Amino acid sequence: xxxxxxxxxxxxxxxxxxxxxxxxxxxxxxxxxxxxSARMHAVVxxxxxxxxTHFELEILSSQFNNDCWIYTLNPSDGYAIIEKDGKKNPFxxxxxxxxxxxxxxxxxxxxxxxxxxxxxxxxQLNSVLKRxxxxxxxxxxxxxxxxxxxxxxxxxxxxxVLTTALVSTFKSNLDVQNYESLQLIHGLAQVAHCQxxxxxxxxxxxxxxxxxxxxxxxxxxxxxxxxxEHSEVNYSAKLRTLIDDTNWKxxxxxxxxxxxxxxxxxxxxxxxxxxxxxxxxxxxYNSNPSRGLEIYQNIxxxxxxxxxxxxxxxxxxxxxPNTYSKLLEALDAQDEVLLKQWPELIKIxxxxxxxxxxxxxxxxxxxxxxxxxxxxxxxxxxxKLKGILTGVIPGAGGYDAIVLIATENxxxxxxxxxxxxxxxxxxxxxxxxxxxxxxxxxxHYQNFV
Ligand SMILES: Nc1ncnc2c1ncn2[C@@H]1O[C@H](COP(=O)(O)OP(=O)(O)O)[C@@H](O)[C@H]1O
Ligand SMILES: C[C@@](O)(CCOP(=O)(O)OP(=O)(O)O)CC(=O)O
Numbered sequence: 001x002x003x004x005x006x007x008x009x010x011x012x013x014x015x016x017x018x019x020x021x022x023x024x025x026x027x028x029x030x031x032x033x034x035x036x037s038a039r040m041h042a043v044v045x046x047x048x049x050x051x052x053t054h055f056e057l058e059i060l061s062s063q064f065n066n067d068c069w070i071y072t073l074n075p076s077d078g079y080a081i082i083e084k085d086g087k088k089n090p091f092x093x094x095x096x097x098x099x100x101x102x103x104x105x106x107x108x109x110x111x112x113x114x115x116x117x118x119x120x121x122x123x124q125l126n127s128v129l130k131r132x133x134x135x136x137x138x139x140x141x142x143x144x145x146x147x148x149x150x151x152x153x154x155x156x157x158x159x160x161v162l163t164t165a166l167v168s169t170f171k172s173n174l175d176v177q178n179y180e181s182l183q184l185i186h187g188l189a190q191v192a193h194c195q196x197x198x199x200x201x202x203x204x205x206x207x208x209x210x211x212x213x214x215x216x217x218x219x220x221x222x223x224x225x226x227x228x229e230h231s232e233v234n235y236s237a238k239l240r241t242l243i244d245d246t247n248w249k250x251x252x253x254x255x256x257x258x259x260x261x262x263x264x265x266x267x268x269x270x271x272x273x274x275x276x277x278x279x280x281x282x283x284x285y286n287s288n289p290s291r292g293l294e295i296y297q298n299i300x301x302x303x304x305x306x307x308x309x310x311x312x313x314x315x316x317x318x319x320x321p322n323t324y325s326k327l328l329e330a331l332d333a334q335d336e337v338l339l340k341q342w343p344e345l346i347k348i349x350x351x352x353x354x355x356x357x358x359x360x361x362x363x364x365x366x367x368x369x370x371x372x373x374x375x376x377x378x379x380x381x382x383x384k385l386k387g388i389l390t391g392v393i394p395g396a397g398g399y400d401a402i403v404l405i406a407t408e409n410x411x412x413x414x415x416x417x418x419x420x421x422x423x424x425x426x427x428x429x430x431x432x433x434x435x436x437x438x439x440x441x442x443x444h445y446q447n448f449v
Contacts (some may be wrong), residue, residue, distance in 0.1 A: 009440035010093040011039040012160040014152030015208040017395040019303040024202040033208040037433040038120025040157030043445045045112045045329035046281045060114045064144040093215035095162045101236040116231035123148040134151045134444035156205035163189040185212040187243040189284030211252045212436035219250040256434045258313040263432040264404040266425040272398025277368045284366030305351040334386040347365045351388040370397035
């Protein structure tokens with residue numbers, strides 16, 4: 001047993017926002033978010049410091065230039081967050097600040113948290129793979145801020161898993177399958193993530209990291225924007241009231257893609273500035289609200305049709321698995337005559353076609369490259385492949401990785417090999433993973449070589 005009293009491990013998934021991009025910023029609209037198999041992990045070791053009230057914290061991210069952030073927190077100065085060498089990581093800082101403001105612990109501890117992030121979150125260029133008999137991670141000589149991201153929500157995953165790790169040191173016997181515990185983690189992580197990124201997004205990414213694949217409706221931003229300044233003496237009390245005694249009116253209903261279907265992500269080795277896209281779309285909407293509302297309502301109606309049709313597929317599989325198998329066979333054949341016999345498939349394809357058509361309107365009218373022409377061509381080519389049900393550019397769109405819904409049997413590598421129209425696409429080794437925060441076995445994170 002190491003010198004630490006308690007050792008635990010947790011993980012949280014990345015995300016792909018399939019339906020509801022931009023609209024999900026408005027609490028009137030729902031979104032469909034799929035948790036993906038790229039996960040952020042935290043191994044937390046804690047030791048009580050006898051007769052001490054201060055906290056010695058070390059957050060280690062050895063995969064990225066062996067980065068670590070070291071803090072000493074004292075109740076006497078309001079748990080001020082000052083990194084030993086002045087190093088900055090706003091996401092770590094905001095988690096620490098809000099966790100200590102919420103729990104206000106008095107029993108001093110030494111806490112070591114090691115963060116691990118799966119390959120899907122970042123480019124693997126200039127990295128070395130290290131493994132043990134349970135897991136493998138890529139190690140970079142560059143710091144985290146210098147390694148290109150893939151848009152799976154690394155900061156949301158980090159904030160959620162770091163929040164979970166710290167909650168586990170202050171709340172004995174934390175059960176991450178317990179709904180109240182997940183609610184606590186979710187609230188604290190949403191506050192920390194918004195404060196760290198300096199803007200209040202819809203929070204779909206933190207919700208998916210916490211709860212897994214969900215249909216999500218956001219909380220009103222004022223819940224977080226109206227918190228006092230950190231320097232205010234009542235910050236801690238207001239935070240506790242927000243977390244413990246406030247109905248956020250957020251909804252996150254668990255969903256899963258129907259059996260036999262899987263998420264496929266195709267990276268085009270490019271990216272988009274979500275903040276810039278969002279501001280362009282907001283400016284477009286505000287410049288002509290009636291046009292914006294018309295387009296948004298059309299997109300929302302088709303988002304809801306898409307979500308309902310996915311649920312219908314799931315129900316069909318449960319009620320009539322043999323019939324459902326024939327539907328999957330029709331998809332694998334990609335035979336137009338056969339496919340016409342399946343209204344559930346036609347419904348999904350027509351809904352997504354309408355959604356994409358409307359986003360191309362917004363692209364032209366706002367100047368925000370939500371579905372740029374090169375991505376339109378790629379998606380339309382993908383729809384002709386055997387086994388493909390539909391496809392979108394997730395989230396804010398742009399030049400991020402595309403997302404397809406495909407049958408388990410579809411072999412995209414084989415179908416696209418040496419085809420010039422797919423030359424720019426790398427099919428990622430990712431799949432949907434329905435579960436959010438998970439307890440892991442700490443033994444699985446030792447001796448990577
Ligand atoms: N493994 C990690 N270790 C430490 N910090 C991390 C890690 N992954 C992400 N972060 C933090 O999150 C930031 C990336 O957040 P952001 O730019 O919002 O990207 P994303 O869209 O992937 O969330 C990094 O600059 C870093 O501060
Ligand atoms: C526009 C949005 O509705 C969705 C953005 O989804 P992305 O997955 O594109 O976001 P990033 O994590 O920044 O890549 C903004 C929001 O909901 O906050």
